[in-house]
Amino acid sequence: MxxxxxxxxxxxxxxxxxxxxxxxxxxxxxxxxxxxxxxxxxxxxxxxxxxxxxxxxxxxxxxxxxxxxxxxxxxxxxxxxxxxxxxxxxxxxSSAEAEARRNILTTPLHRDGDETLALVAALEEALREAPPLPAKFGFAVDTGARAILGSASADLRIERAASGLILRAEGMVRGEPVTAATAIPRLMEILGWFLAQGSATRMARLTATPPLAATEAPLSGPALSPGMxxxxxxxxxxxxxxxxxxxxxxxxxxxxxxxxxxxxxxGVGAAPVQGLIETADDPLLRVAACTGAPGCLSAAAPVRDLARALAPLVPRGRHLHVSGCAKGCAHPGAARLTLTAGVGGFDLIENGPASATPVLRGLSPDDIPAILRGRLDPQL
Ligand code: SF4
Known part of the structure; x- marks a missing residue:
């Protein structure tokens, strides 16, 4: 190597x-x-x-x-x-540092003639000259008709409010009105202020309040589901x-x-290929599974085939996480049920993350469907 x-x-x-x-x-x-x-x-x-x-x-x-x-x-x-x-x-x-700084989420619902793509291009340009940022520090340009990226991590967001564009810092409910011309310069000012605060790694962890004249709340919409x-x-x-x-x-x-x-x-209305999820009620959307073995060096077992086989057992409104190890990359939070692979088989965790204390240990994949049926009852 x-x-x-x-x-x-x-x-x-x-x-x-x-x-x-x-x-x-x-x-x-x-x-x-x-x-x-x-x-x-x-x-x-x-x-x-x-x-x-x-x-x-x-x-x-x-x-x-x-x-x-x-x-x-x-x-x-x-x-x-x-x-x-x-x-x-x-x-x-141009460099590993430049690609790390370019941590920008863009609304996938931008529209012809809106400001989104120009704002992203201007932000990319400004970040080329920026000092190093903490590892996960990120930005969202969420300027479609409604802001839909609220569930995704970002420290500084450009969004749309009733009166026009706003700049909002994570942890604040409202943002400061900006225009297409002032949004990026103002964002870079707030980024400079953040970096001057010292060792904080994320905007929401600051004890000081960002100096934004925050008067407008974003117009928010739901995250996207499969479909048109x-x-x-x-x-x-x-x-x-x-x-x-x-x-x-x-x-x-x-x-x-x-x-x-x-x-x-x-602009496409019909799937050109089979095998992808086209509707929001597909059972595969109710399971999460990481890379598992053999793709991940930390995994104790393969997980995706098991998760695919178990998906039809998971009722609407329930969620099953199958993880190759206790790190839980595919679903870092708690799930109704989590199966975590270990050296002796799968451990079953209820209402917790992959690292939580299991209620059952050492399960074989053959035993799991019968055990899950009782615990995933929609009435429970
Ligand atoms: S949860 Fe563990 S096994 Fe799965 S991808 Fe992350 S590190 Fe690898």
Whole structure:
């Protein structure tokens, strides 16, 4: 392993954010994270990425909660050529630090003629010159008709209120009115103020109140579900993953990536490929499962096939989390039921995260359906 990738592994221990220039090491090779500008892939970009996933990776592509893509199974030998191709596709930043700073979520429901794409471009430009930011510090440009990214993590948000655009800091209910011209300069002022506060890592953890004239609340709307939207058909990816062939099949139009592990096919009304989630009541949306074995080095067992098999047992309004280890990456919070893989089998946890004390230990996958049936009764 080269010194460069070795440095990247050590960097993971210190908790930096992975990217294309700082790939993560996983059980199936390197994981190369890509942040398309404004969360949007042109059809040609999507087709090219599908080719790259097969040429330099194992053909599996994750869609993550920052509306980013991850090519899995990339070899160290293939990394330079992959970087070169990503650069040609306008999908590579100038440095690992620059790609970490460009942690911007964009509403997938932006509309022709609204300010969204111009604001994202201006924010990207401003962040190029910004000082280093804490690892998970992020931004949301949520300027469709309503703000829909409220459930996704962001420290500074540009949103729409009844009177126009506002700038809002996480932890504040209201934001300061801004215009398309003043929004980014004002955001950068508040970012500078945050950095001057000292060692805080997130805006919501500050004890001081950001100096915003916060008078307007955003117009909020619900997070997106699979189905038709004003921008096109929204399709969710089972467990947030798709094969390169499926990405190629989807690339009949630009793709807007969402933080809910779904994509909107711009202007398209019918799914061009089977196997994705098209309706909000699909049982697969009631289960969460991480990469598990063999893709994750920490996993004690495979989890996704088990989660897929158990999904029909989960009634509406209930949620099952199947985790490869106690870290619980796929669902960090509490779930009604969680199955956590361990060396002796699966542990069952009720109303807790994957690391909580189990009520049953050492279950085999064959025993689990009968045990879950009683505990997932909708009447309980
Ligand atoms: S929860 Fe554990 S096994 Fe699953 S992806 Fe995270 S670290 Fe890996």
């Amino acid at each position: 080269s010194g460069r990738v070795q440095d990247q592994i050590s960097g993971q221990i210190k908790g930096w954010c992975p990217g294309a220039l700082r790939p993560m090491v996983s059980g199936d090779g390197l994981v190369v994270r890509i942040r398309p500008h404004a969360g949007r892939l042109g059809a040609a970009q999507a087709r090219a990425l599908a080719d790259l996933a097969g040429t330099h990776g194992n053909g599996l592509i994750d869609l993550g909660s920052r509306a980013h893509l991850q090519l899995r199974g990339v070899t160290e030998a293939g990394l330079p050529a992959l970087h070169q191709s990503l650069l040609q596709l306008d999908l590579l930043d 939207t004003g921008a096109g058909l929204c399709l969710a990816l089972p467990f947030g993953q798709l094969q390169a062939d499926m990405l190629r099949a989807l690339a009949i139009a630009p793709l807007r990536l969402t933080p809910w592990r779904s994509v909107i096919l711009e």
